[in-house]
Amino acid sequence: MSEAIRIYVPIDAAALSVGAEAVANAIAKEAQARGIAVELVRNGSRGMLWLEPMIEVETPEGRIAYGPVAAKDIAALFEAGFQNGGAHGLRLGRVDDLDWLKRQQRLTFERVGVTDPLSLADYRTYDGLKGVEKALSLTGAEIVEEVKASGLRGRGGAGFPTGIKWKTVHDAGATQKYIVCNADEGDSGTFADRMLMEGDPFLLIEGMTIAAIAVGATKGYIYLRSEYPHAHRALQRAILKARNAGVLGQTVLGSGKAFELEVRLGAGAYICGEETSLLESLEGKRAIVRAKPPIPALQGLFGKPTIVNNVLSFAAVPWILTHGAKAYADYGMGRSRGTLPVQLGGNIKRGGLIELAFGISLREIIEDIGGGTLSGRPIRAVQVGGPLGAYLTAQQLDTPMDYEALAGIKAMLGHGGIVVFDDSVDMARQARFAFEFCAKESCGKCTPCRIGATRGVELVDRIIAGHERPKNLAVLRDLNKLMTDASLCAMGGLTPMPVMSALNHFFEDFDRPPAERLPLAAE
Amino acid sequence: MAAHPAWDEDGARLIIADLSHLEGATLPILHALQEEFGYVDPQAVPLIAEVLNLSRADVHGTISFYHDFRTAPPPRHIVKLCRAEACQALGCEALVEDLAREHGIVVDSHDGNRDAVVETVYCLGNCALGPSALVEGELIGRVDADRIAALCGARQ
Ligand SMILES: Cc1cc2nc3c(=O)[nH]c(=O)nc-3n(C[C@H](O)[C@H](O)[C@H](O)COP(=O)(O)O)c2cc1C
Ligand code: SF4
Ligand code: FES
Ligand code: FES
Numbered sequence: 001m002s003e004a005i006r007i008y009v010p011i012d013a014a015a016l017s018v019g020a021e022a023v024a025n026a027i028a029k030e031a032q033a034r035g036i037a038v039e040l041v042r043n044g045s046r047g048m049l050w051l052e053p054m055i056e057v058e059t060p061e062g063r064i065a066y067g068p069v070a071a072k073d074i075a076a077l078f079e080a081g082f083q084n085g086g087a088h089g090l091r092l093g094r095v096d097d098l099d100w101l102k103r104q105q106r107l108t109f110e111r112v113g114v115t116d117p118l119s120l121a122d123y124r125t126y127d128g129l130k131g132v133e134k135a136l137s138l139t140g141a142e143i144v145e146e147v148k149a150s151g152l153r154g155r156g157g158a159g160f161p162t163g164i165k166w167k168t169v170h171d172a173g174a175t176q177k178y179i180v181c182n183a184d185e186g187d188s189g190t191f192a193d194r195m196l197m198e199g200d201p202f203l204l205i206e207g208m209t210i211a212a213i214a215v216g217a218t219k220g221y222i223y224l225r226s227e228y229p230h231a232h233r234a235l236q237r238a239i240l241k242a243r244n245a246g247v248l249g250q251t252v253l254g255s256g257k258a259f260e261l262e263v264r265l266g267a268g269a270y271i272c273g274e275e276t277s278l279l280e281s282l283e284g285k286r287a288i289v290r291a292k293p294p295i296p297a298l299q300g301l302f303g304k305p306t307i308v309n310n311v312l313s314f315a316a317v318p319w320i321l322t323h324g325a326k327a328y329a330d331y332g333m334g335r336s337r338g339t340l341p342v343q344l345g346g347n348i349k350r351g352g353l354i355e356l357a358f359g360i361s362l363r364e365i366i367e368d369i370g371g372g373t374l375s376g377r378p379i380r381a382v383q384v385g386g387p388l389g390a391y392l393t394a395q396q397l398d399t400p401m402d403y404e405a406l407a408g409i410k411a412m413l414g415h416g417g418i419v420v421f422d423d424s425v426d427m428a429r430q431a432r433f434a435f436e437f438c439a440k441e442s443c444g445k446c447t448p449c450r451i452g453a454t455r456g457v458e459l460v461d462r463i464i465a466g467h468e469r470p471k472n473l474a475v476l477r478d479l480n481k482l483m484t485d486a487s488l489c490a491m492g493g494l495t496p497m498p499v500m501s502a503l504n505h506f507f508e509d510f511d512r513p514p515a516e517r518l519p520l521a522a523e
Numbered sequence: 524m525a526a527h528p529a530w531d532e533d534g535a536r537l538i539i540a541d542l543s544h545l546e547g548a549t550l551p552i553l554h555a556l557q558e559e560f561g562y563v564d565p566q567a568v569p570l571i572a573e574v575l576n577l578s579r580a581d582v583h584g585t586i587s588f589y590h591d592f593r594t595a596p597p598p599r600h601i602v603k604l605c606r607a608e609a610c611q612a613l614g615c616e617a618l619v620e621d622l623a624r625e626h627g628i629v630v631d632s633h634d635g636n637r638d639a640v641v642e643t644v645y646c647l648g649n650c651a652l653g654p655s656a657l658v659e660g661e662l663i664g665r666v667d668a669d670r671i672a673a674l675c676g677a678r679q
Binding site: 013014016017019049050052124185186187188189190191193194226227228230264265266267268270281282283284285286287302326343344345346347348351352374382387417419420421422425430433437441 | 546547548549550551553554575577581584585588589590591592603607608609610611612613644645646647648649650651652653655657660661662663664665
């Protein structure tokens with residue numbers, strides 16, 4: 001018999017959510033019935049989520065993609081000879097030629113969709129572990145210097161320079177230090193952390209290991225939200241494999257330096273994404289936000305110096321060490337260096353994950369790459385940066401993806417999520433939701449947030465109902481100012497951002513005759 | 524859904540003892556108890572407090588802080604429906620209304636002895652393929668009211 005044909009079917013949760021498992025099973029069954037030897041590889045997703053399940057066949061001309069494929073298509077695909085790259089209505093062409101991928105600069109996501117996420121051999125073949133090998137040849141201070149020189153800023157939302165944080169922990173004198181990965185990814189509209197953890201978990205492990213070597217930490221935790229069971233499985237297995245292969249453990253790659261890594265599950269609380277709340281949770285407590293100072297870099301987990309970074313921040317580091325800080329910093333604009341994995345979701349025709357150098361405009365992403373709304377109706381609003389991010393109008397979309405440029409229009413980049421709404425959206429209702437979310441997810445420590453959010457819901461309800469509108473609008477603006485100025489953390493401090501952007505850019509939705517409005521959903 | 528064994532103190536003690544060596548063991552223990560019994564029985568509070576050398580109030584406070592932990596046996600089916608912004612943009616709120624109107628399923632209502640409940644969650648990381656739901660660890664994209672009703676075992 002000839003050699004087995006290699007067919008890739010993603011194991012990414014988004015691909016599974018639209019039937020990838022049934023597709024994999026159908027391929028195995030059909031191949032067996034036809035006596036064709038097939039090697040099924042479960043890869044990560046390429047990020048073209050509207051084409052999922054997207055399967056790939058390895059041929060002499062390269063990998064050929066087909067999608068979106070349903071289990072019922074499989075017999076016809078075999079009939080058309082897809083196993084040799086044959087023509088079929090679902091054939092998309094060579095993966096390397098797909099425009100959507102060619103437009104990107106994939107550094108962090110270079111292996112996602114290409115390799116078997118749980119194959120350490122694949123990982124090595126595609127340049128994995130080179131970063132940590134490099135790190136082991138440097139001093140801690142040199143590693144920190146390299147990260148600083150790359151210009152990498154934290155991808156969790158605040159955009160704080162990663163190298164500076166690492167330096168603080170490096171310089172802190174302590175026998176015990178910790179590396180903590182913030183994998184809480186609570187922002188709606190974001191899924192890059194998830195795709196990375198499912199699609200290339202060794203990369204996160206490598207990034208955290210480099211951090212540990214840099215600052216002299218021996219223990220790390222990945223704090224993962226409980227809504228991500230697939231990522232949980234991938235991480236558990238990858239950690240086990242890394243340990244068995246001597247990448248983790250008592251002596252990392254034989255260096256004599258120890259690093260142990262453990263995954264811990266959150267329990268459904270958005271505030272646990274805030275780093276001090278996350279640390280409280282890791283310590284087993286109620287996740288009440290801590291006042292800063294002291295900063296976690298000096299007194300973090302169990303009071304010890306701790307690096308807390310987002311998944312994507314750690315995952316950027318191996319590339320930086322492998323290719324050099326300058327190569328990374330050559331991408332981007334202004335003070336936003338490198339690439340950002342953008343997540344395009346909501347009412348969008350071609351949604352998914354797009355890794356791009358900073359500086360591309362929102363319009364190019366949404367209209368050119370994303371193809372506009374899924375409904376085919378006009379874009380009315382775009383929320384950038386998660387539930388605490390601003391709503392932008394269709395006119396504001398020429399703004400580049402850049403921390404400072406977005407701050408300049410009272411918006412924020414956050415974790416890089418873009419959520420598109422068509423003209424059926426009611427922005428007063430979105431403002432109400434921002435308060436409702438804050439009221440539900442507030443840790444309760446400070447009054448402006450805990451009480452303010454509830455007051456905000458009531459105020460918007462009154463405005464919608466048409467009660468004393470001018471007065472209530474004035475109170476609403478005052479409340480937003482109070483929450484912005486007096487909240488302890490960005491939960492209460494930034495909830496006014498979506499609210500005020502809705503109010504300022506979409507005032508007509510707050511000014512309609514009450515009868516026009518549909519009743520609110522049962523809460 | 525996997526049936527859970529009834530609460531049993533010895534079983535709980537074993538689970539707690541097994542994990543008590545961890546740093547910050549409270550959440551891992553609570554997750555393990557919930558995985559075993561389907562919920563965290565209030566009788567577990569003093570057991571955890573004793574082994575981890577915490578006050579009962581501390582343990583109780585932790586359990587009540589997090590949305591995930593249940594303190595009563597769960598219904599047979601739990602459908603977690605995303606109602607965050609990206610899914611709102613694709614009509615998850617209309618879906619919530621549909622469920623109530625067409626199928627008599629009120630989201631987040633734990634009334635009566637229904638053997639299914641639909642619970643609100645905020646983002647399942649499937650924001651390009653919403654509306655999304657999570658059912659017994661399985662993620663489902665592009666859901667509609669009929670699919671959810673079927674997952675709940677409703678026969679409308
Ligand atoms: C309410 C709130 C929620 C947050 N959620 C997350 C999150 O889900 N993931 C994350 O990485 N950072 C989140 N952050 C930011 C963290 O506090 C922290 O800045 C980040 O983990 C630092 O890592 P980085 O520098 O690599 O971004 C959140 C902050 C706030 C105020
Ligand atoms: S702003 Fe809200 S979430 Fe943040 S500390 Fe205050 S109460 Fe807690
Ligand atoms: S009460 Fe703590 S900041 Fe207001
Ligand atoms: S907003 Fe619904 S899955 Fe992300």
